[in-house]
Amino acid sequence: MMLTGMAAAKSFVIGVEEIDYYPLHRCVNGRFSGYGRDLLDAFAKQSGYSFTYLPLPVSRLFHTFLNDNSIDFKYPDNPRWQVDLKKGKDILYSSPVINVVEGLLVRPESVDQLSEASLKSIVIMRGFTPWPFDQDMRQKINDGTIRVYQEDSFGSVIALGMTGHYDAIYASPVVINYYLDVVVRKPGALVFDKKLPFESNDFFLSTIRQGGVVKQFNEFLAKNQSLIMALKRKYRLTDKTAQ
Template structure:
């Protein structure tokens, strides 16, 4: 007779129970797979659209601060504002306008969200009653009078006709200029204005000193017109401004404080670290 095994055979009852559990396990597994597929197929919420901000800028060649060339805005201001926008989730739309219209669009019709450059001392009468918010200083500027080297040191007595950029007024210069004692000659571009000075069609050119230096250097004429610090001039800070979005201004100030190294590197890049 065959030897009996030392281990008892599996009871048929247990085999049937195991067989019943296998379909149940399969069902549970299939259910979990279905739930996973549903979760994967469910559309994920689209990321929020970044807020678009319109920035009013001057439609003039104003290096190194900001220039509107070939339909695009470029320069220090563009690099700085784009860096801020990327970090805080904004998209900057640059709207280049002539200076006079820029003030109208920003202060009166208020179709612009931000303005650069700006200063609380410009067109004070037009700002009365408006809650314009200004950023902390972005960069310094000096507006002064450039003359031919032979006229350096001759004083205001030698300035009979002063060349200025259209939309700009020299009445903020210190000491003040008597508007009755001098003739103004306007030009739509600083390059054209400098050309008048170089040709002797005006006795002096009122301009941002850094901008004039950049443009003259680009023409290879850096020493042909020189800044006379003894003539009336004005210094201050360029700022970003807004009427509509004070929160953006607080964020921009925070950016300027926390990203000092980045801001300084942009100043160096554009020659504004002197």
């Protein structure tokens, strides 16, 4: 349904992560692409909106979204991410855009060989929050028993994970599998270890000031399931592939 009048020309800025998390989303040379981009563009087109995507490093994106009125929306977001930064902020989240499994990937010879007790080192994307970890694991991270190495790109995260010098990397298996299969052509070089902590995370569109648009977005998601499934197939994000 097209909007009329001034609303039809309404433009918004969506803050997005300046990372390569393809096929879910990525930003390379300032261009945002992937499943998230296609879905948001489809909503904008159907609703008569114009979206500008502003890429920022993950940590800076949170600070800018929460404290700077220049960003209308953040994608992706999740109520459990950066909880301390969000204290006192009235944030509205959309319906889930996509459900993403995130956990620990290890070298093939290490599958089923590690446990929460034996895990000593993890490589992670800077700004990411490893939510599957329980209180005991978090305490081990805080006191240095489990060392966490942060990198600025998933290329670096994956490269370090493949060296064998670190126990595991934290990411979405669908992202890592795409990178290994398509980019470096080393399929199976890292394997999702379901014996280690993992979790299904929903990705949301969030806002502080544009609740009306989020309501429209929710209606779009509910009414366009065939489009959503077509985009998931396009980006190899069907449930079987993603998990």
